[in-house]
Amino acid sequence: MPVDVDAVVISNTKLSDFYNVVAVAAPDVARQARPGQFVMVKPDKDYDPLLRRPFSVFEILRDPAGRVSGFSLLNKRIGVTTRRLYDVSPGERLQCLGPLGQAFESPAADQQAWMVAGGVGLAPFLTLAESLVERLAGTRLFYGGRSADELFYLETFEALGVKLELTTDDGSRGHPGLVTGPLQRALDETDKGISVRLYACGPTPMMQAVTELAATHGRSTDVSLEQVMGCGLGGCYSCVVPVAEPGQPTRFVRSCLQGPVFDGGRIDWDQL
């Protein structure tokens, strides 16, 4: 069950001019969190900004004895709340409600897990990779950023045994261009008999492109969407996603309750 905690900021690690990682002491949230779930965060108690913002749980933190002590957020400075989080100081408190939403479904025992991340869309994949550490054969991360200095935590993923396929917009690291480039090659090269489960998180056009590309190879993609969200608990109906089950009309489905993870093949991307 989600809990609401006034969590103390343990550290704020700047990764670049835009990205940082905020670690908070929130064991009651962290213990329950499963890969793909999110937390509704509000940095200040005043009315501007008024609403909380959803963030993926990035890392589960442990104390030296190995007990779960909190979690971290991967933050990109874009709007008012993310600018505030970029500059948050240790000792400050963040109101954190979570964990919320549906987790990623684990791949089947004989299935490879391929994660496809764009930019801050890396956020939900570290906990997913950790959950697969026992059976990482074939686990890959296709990860695209604007430039080499905006690709993060590569050593962490490598240490978990994840095979990295990197791309940058400017070609400063990995393949130049979009993350769909190496993904296409990997799909082409992989025997149809090998079962693969794809997971994507990033800009909406990227997730749509990944879903459509995977579908042409007969493979489905679980996407983790970031909709504008009011409450995170199903109260406001603002975070809806247009979903069409086969043979059914498109329905608006609340991302906070039935997502944020959806079967990409069911999403009516034109209406999203």
Added chain:
Amino acid sequence: MSNLSVTIGSLRLSNPLIAASGCFGYGVEYADLVSLDTLGGVAVKGLFLEEREGHPPQRIVETPSGMLNAIGLQGIGARRFVAEKLPELKRRGAVVVVNICGSTVDEYAEIARILDDADGIGAIELNISCPNISKGGMMFGCSLEGTHDVISAVRRVTALPVMPKLTPNVTNVASFAVAAEEAGADAVSLVNTFLAMAIDVETRRPRLSNVLGGLSGPAIRPIAVRMVHECHQAIKIPIVGMGGIMTAEDVLEFMIAGATAVQVGTANFVDPLIWDKLLDGLRAYLDRHGISSLADLVGSLELEERTPACKSSS
């Protein structure tokens, strides 16, 4: 021990706090987090007769000390609500206020009949004030005749307490409260959201898919308090006040202005566990002022002139 109970027509509430319609789903979404029986009432999301999909995203946008919404009354329809949601609300001990909306007067009456037949409903709130739908809603609430027609049609088919929710998007809200009272309403609730708009200047596009939306949150509170005050002076039936309540002091402000109960909406998005905090604040106020019953505060606004020394010389 201070008494927080209040009475809306024939409906007794253990305290004046009602979760506002459209801000609390069907109540069941919150049932694991909040003990629904500790709230004065739960006003569920507005229901038409049939299911509705509502507007495409983007449906909300934050604005200074507030937010705009244009959800478009997505909902499961009255019959599915009664079959699928009402039993759990009843089991959880919630006082259920069902908010209903129609495209025609007959639709309001038809839904009211369905609810009248159901077991476990405390009151019907008539949404004649939704700013975000093309047919129904505010179309009725912006005309005195439409307000009267909807209320009297529903009044004829149900003995449940009937409470029209008034729109602030009119010149004189009190005249609509009077029309509601004359048509047989047991109470009025006000205010719904203020019709508003936000534009992305980079793309020059409206931020909401529906172009227009309704403004809620602390930004609207002083206007809502003024409207409750005006209505309180014009009618005798109880008023359920709302508009940007975030704290116990805000609840008290509405009650002193004339509200018998209040609804809390946007604040529940910010803090879903707000209810106990508000109740604690109300109790502390009563203790501090030596007041035994919260209901004694309703409409207790002091309008007496101050001592002559403080009077303006003009």
